[in-house]
Amino acid sequence: MGGTNEGYGGDNANLNHYARHTGAHSTLCYKGENIVSISENGFLKNNIFYTKFKKNKNEGGIWINASHNGYQKTFGAIHTRALFLNKEGTDFRGEDELKIYPRKFLGFLGWGNEKNISLHFILHPKVSASLTQDGKAIIIRLAHGHGWVFRATGGEVKLEDALHSEKPSVRSKTLRIVVETSVSESNYSKINWQFKKEKDQISK
Numbered sequence: 742m743g744g745t746n747e748g749y750g751g752d753n754a755n756l757n758h759y760a761r762h763t764g765a766h767s768t769l770c771y772k773g774e775n776i777v778s779i780s781e782n783g784f785l786k787n788n789i790f791y792t793k794f795k796k797n798k799n800e801g802g803i804w805i806n807a808s809h810n811g812y813q814k815t816f817g818a819i820h821t822r823a824l825f826l827n828k829e830g831t832d833f834r835g836e837d838e839l840k841i842y843p844r845k846f847l848g849f850l851g852w853g854n855e856k857n858i859s860l861h862f863i864l865h866p867k868v869s870a871s872l873t874q875d876g877k878a879i880i881i882r883l884a885h886g887h888g889w890v891f892r893a894t895g896g897e898v899k900l901e902d903a904l905h906s907e908k909p910s911v912r913s914k915t916l917r918i919v920v921e922t923s924v925s926e927s928n929y930s931k932i933n934w935q936f937k938k939e940k941d942q943i944s945k
Contacts, residue, residue, distance in 0.1 A: 769860045795807070836934075856922060
């Protein structure tokens with residue numbers, strides 16, 4: 742779950758309510774809004790939206806292409822994600838795109854100076870992470886000592902406090918990787934990112 746004051750305060754009911762928010766998960770969040778509306782009592786409303794998913798596999802690795810229109814009704818936006826994992830499991834890449842198809846009364850909502858897109862990756866509590874001095878990468882250390890490098894283009898990379906939850910009543914403080922950017926005047930934004938095993942890390 743994401744690193745906000747909501748995440749660290751309140752009782753289990755409040756935390757369970759917050760855990761339903763899009764921003765509390767490892768995905769792209771637009772304008773801090775939820776893909777699915779949440780009622781005051783914490784239940785997900787029966788929003789009607791589509792998801793698409795396609796998987797391909799060959800000797801090089803696995804490709805996945807997916808999309809959803811959870812932000813279309815409110816903002817006219819479509820989120821697409823492409824993923825690649827090599828066969829050795831040492832190179833995991835992604836490309837997240839948000840495209841807004843503005844209606845006449847929504848045309849001004851897509852872009853602005855504020856960073857209105859945030860891409861989240863919640864880390865396990867046993868994983869340590871630190872931002873490099875140039876602020877362009879994050880070094881990740883697993884509990885058994887193996888290291889990974891995270892890099893992204895198309896947004897500002899940062900680390901934030903967060904909560905990790907494997908069971909409804911069990912939560913631990915952790916970190917999350919966040920990539921922040923904004924939709925351009927063309928109502929389009931793209932973030933490319935990569936997790937790569939340290940010995941095979943991408944060149945600087």
